[in-house]
Each structure stands twice: as C-alpha cells, then as structure tokens.
Amino acid sequence: MNNKVFGMTFAAVLASALLFFGVANAGAMAVDTWIFPTEEFGDNTYIATTDVSNMEHEQAKQLFVGQVDSWRQTAELLVTYQDATASYPLNNAEILLDETVGQAQSGTQNNFVFQLSPETTSTFLEQQFPTAGFTETDIENINTKLETALAAGQTKTTVAISDDTLEVAKEVVSEAKITHSLKGGDAMAVVNALNGIDIAPGSPFSFLDFISGLELANVTDSELSQIASSIYAAVLQTNFSVDERSIGTVAPTAVPLGKEAAINRPLGIDFVFTNPNSNTFTLNLSMDGDTLTAMLTGYPFIYEYEVIANGEEKVEPRLIKQYSAFVTSGKAVEEEGRDGVRINVVRSTRSDGKELELDPVSTDFYPPVHRIEIYPLTKTETAPATGTAVPQPGQPGFVDANGDGVHDGTVAAPLPGQPGFVDANGDGVHDSTSTVTPVPQPGQPGFIDANGDGVHDAPAATPTTPLPGQPGYVDQDGDGAHDTPPTDAAPNDTTPNTGEKKEPVYDKGGNKVNP
Numbered sequence: 001m002n003n004k005v006f007g008m009t010f011a012a013v014l015a016s017a018l019l020f021f022g023v024a025n026a027g028a029m030a031v032d033t034w035i036f037p038t039e040e041f042g043d044n045t046y047i048a049t050t051d052v053s054n055m056e057h058e059q060a061k062q063l064f065v066g067q068v069d070s071w072r073q074t075a076e077l078l079v080t081y082q083d084a085t086a087s088y089p090l091n092n093a094e095i096l097l098d099e100t101v102g103q104a105q106s107g108t109q110n111n112f113v114f115q116l117s118p119e120t121t122s123t124f125l126e127q128q129f130p131t132a133g134f135t136e137t138d139i140e141n142i143n144t145k146l147e148t149a150l151a152a153g154q155t156k157t158t159v160a161i162s163d164d165t166l167e168v169a170k171e172v173v174s175e176a177k178i179t180h181s182l183k184g185g186d187a188m189a190v191v192n193a194l195n196g197i198d199i200a201p202g203s204p205f206s207f208l209d210f211i212s213g214l215e216l217a218n219v220t221d222s223e224l225s226q227i228a229s230s231i232y233a234a235v236l237q238t239n240f241s242v243d244e245r246s247i248g249t250v251a252p253t254a255v256p257l258g259k260e261a262a263i264n265r266p267l268g269i270d271f272v273f274t275n276p277n278s279n280t281f282t283l284n285l286s287m288d289g290d291t292l293t294a295m296l297t298g299y300p301f302i303y304e305y306e307v308i309a310n311g312e313e314k315v316e317p318r319l320i321k322q323y324s325a326f327v328t329s330g331k332a333v334e335e336e337g338r339d340g341v342r343i344n345v346v347r348s349t350r351s352d353g354k355e356l357e358l359d360p361v362s363t364d365f366y367p368p369v370h371r372i373e374i375y376p377l378t379k380t381e382t383a384p385a386t387g388t389a390v391p392q393p394g395q396p397g398f399v400d401a402n403g404d405g406v407h408d409g410t411v412a413a414p415l416p417g418q419p420g421f422v423d424a425n426g427d428g429v430h431d432s433t434s435t436v437t438p439v440p441q442p443g444q445p446g447f448i449d450a451n452g453d454g455v456h457d458a459p460a461a462t463p464t465t466p467l468p469g470q471p472g473y474v475d476q477d478g479d480g481a482h483d484t485p486p487t488d489a490a491p492n493d494t495t496p497n498t499g500e501k502k503e504p505v506y507d508k509g510g511n512k513v514n515p
Helices: 001-033 057-072 097-103 118-128 136-150 187-195 207-211 221-235
Strands: 074-080 084-089 156-160 171-178 197-198 203-207 241-244 272-274 281-287 291-298 304-314 319-324 332-335 340-351 354-366 371-376
Touching: 074 118, 074 136, 084 118, 097 171, 118 136, 118 340, 136 156, 171 221, 187 207, 187 221, 187 281, 203 207, 207 221, 221 272, 221 291
Parallel strands: 074 156, 319 371
Antiparallel strands: 074 084, 171 291, 197 281, 203 272, 241 272, 281 291, 304 340, 332 371, 340 354
C-alpha cells in the first residue's frame, strides 16, 4: 500500500516537473521569437561595400569595429571651395555603428552613419579658406554635408562646399576696362542685355548664342568684338576656363594686345567660356564715356590671378615689287605696308603674393602687311637721231657687243671674246663681210704651215718644202734638206745625186761612217 502511494506520488511530482520545465522553455522561446526576437539581415544586404547578408546585427557590428581604425588611417576627405582644395583631418571622425546597423535595411545597399566635430570643421575652414568668412549656419551645413559625403565609406572622397546655399558675402572678383568705339543703339542694346546675367555653376556661356536671341540690325562685328574682349579680359582674372576664343587679322587699337576676343557672325567665330565653380557668378557691363567696364561678382576666390602679356615682338613687312604696263615711269605704291606683332600671354596664380603656378594662355600673332611697289615693264629713251626707242641695260633687245655700256645699232662691231667676234686674219679686229679673204690662224680650221714658219701657206705661195718630221719629207743624201727631183748634190760631192739609195758604211767597231 505504501509502495503504491509512493509510486503515485513520485509520478505526480515528475509530471509536475516536466510540465513546469516545458512551460518555462516554451515561454522563453516565445519571448525570444515574439517579444525579443534575434535581429538578422536577409540576403543581398550591404553596408557600404561590405556584405552582411544573413548576419545578426550584433555580429555585423563587431565586424565593423575592427575596420574603423584601419579606415581612419587610410581614408582621405578632400574639400573644395572655389579654386582651392584641402584635405580634411579625419582623426576625430567617428562611425556610429549602432545607428549604422540599426537603420540598415535587408536586401539593399546601406551607408554608414558618420559624426564629425563642428569645432574641427570650423577650425579647418578658417585655416584653409580664410577669405570666405563662413557663418555659423554655413559651418553647420558644411559639417552635415561632409558627414553625408563620407557615408559611402570610400577611401577617397571629394566634396565641393561652395554652392549657392552659403551665406558668404559675394564681391567683385575681377574687373577689366577697355577703350571702346561703340556708336549704334544696337551695340548699347547688347551691353544692356549682358549687364546682370548669371553664369551658372559648371555651365558654358556662348556669346553668339546669347546675342542670337536679340533683335540686332545695325551692330557690327567690330563692335561685338569690343564687347566680347572686355568680358574676356575679366574672365582671364578668374579660374574660369576659356573654351573658344579667336583674334582678328589686324592688331586692335582699342583692346590691349593679348586680350582680344574676335566675333565674326558669318564665319561663326564665337567666344565661349565655362564657370567651373559650384556657385553662380554675375556678369556686369557698364559704360562711362569711351570706357567699357566688365565685372564678375561671386564668392571670393582663395588665390589671386594676374594676366601678364610679355615678349612682344615686332614683325617687319617685306617689300614686294610688281611690274605693270599701266605704269610708264617711276613707281606706284599700291600698299604702304604695316608692321606685324607677336605677343605671349600667361596667367600667374598667387597666394599671399607668392607665385604658385604660371600657365600659358595664348600666343597672339598679327601678320604684317607687306609693302607693294609697282614699276613699269620697260624703261624707254628717245634716240637723238631717229626718235626710236633705244633698249637700256637689262631690257629686252639690249645688245652691247663692244662693251661700252651703250646699245649697239646695226653697225656695231663685236669685240674680242664677245658673241659674233671673228678674226680670220689674226689682226685682232673683227672681220666684217667687206674684209679680205680670211686667213686661218694657228689652230683654226684650214690652217696649213708646210714650211714651218708659223704662217698659213696660201695657194698662191711658193711650192711648199716639207721640213724634218713633216709629211712628205725625204732626205736620201743625209744633208738635212728635203730631196726633190732632181735630188740635191751630196755634201762635198760635185756629182749630182741620181736618187740611188746608198747603203750605210760601218767601221770595225760597228759605228756608222759618214759618206
């Protein structure tokens, strides 16, 4: 009986225990599942460039803890205001991991949540961009803009802060004056239309496109060039980029050399520039007497810009001679000529008076206009006797056979060494048609000197006697004279030579014995 009671009691206690633990475990599971569930990201979930898919929130947070210090050491935040860029110090930058993980959405690309110190930002702006004069509101807005730019978690981030939301005071950043010759009402209409226009951030400005919307009938391209040149001179004093600019063929008188921006509507020659900054600039034009002033107004720049025109070089014209039948004497000047000029233009970028950079802008060349003189085709003179034209030296028909510098008529006689000179008889005088029969001289065709006296043997001369070494010479008797029939008598011999050939006689030593 007691055993039975004990068993029933033990079974009841065991069942109660099992029921208690089951209910407790089920309650804990219910609490974890419905009341305090474990947070976990789904598929395709990224924070910056890190994949946190199927990770619990706490696990993802721990993953980033080890990356914050490494990112801070390698990351770079570049801040640009107008024409200057500086690196922001990230030593005090914080990544709020709880907020980063807490706001991340599963299945999407998410960003970090950064926190920068407003004090650090204020000090940075004051040191790097002292001319700006940022307000407290500007500093707060810039601080937020920098935090947002860092949210992507990139190792290098660039952000421009000089947009039109700043409360920085605007000022005239450049001014240029030129002497103008604008007369017509349409030219004044162009000036008035350009006065006060805004040059939007990052956008180009085309002069031709702008005036195409105006009704202009009496304005000249020369007047438009003066207006465009005044704007160009102001643009050169900024960080604006010049996209299209040309010069004329003649050096301008009103516009300083190196600052001309020519406009030619028929040829489509334009003047185009771009505002590379993040804020809007305003262009103003004004006239005071014969002075045209162009100004650009906007947030102040950090650097100063100076335009230098140097290396001016004068190019002299050449003299061009032309000949015309319409000019009978002297010369006519068709073009007086004009010097050309070449000039180099550079832009100096300075900070506190110290030159940081020197950039070439242009090399303008205006070619010279050559001097043209026109001369007559021939120079004629009247002969005293006949009145006919006498050719002069260098003119067609001029002949000076005797070398006296005067044109020779039909009776002229060539001198030795001149064309047409003939001296057949060797007297040094030109032989005309009335001269006696020419006698060939030594070396001339037909010259014969049979007797060796250096004089041509004429047909009427006595019979020629060949000399030793000449053709036909015969000396059979050895007396050194040519033997002609009848032969000469032998030397020391009164017997006439019969022409019989004698054999030579030799002595015992082999020497020839004279007969």
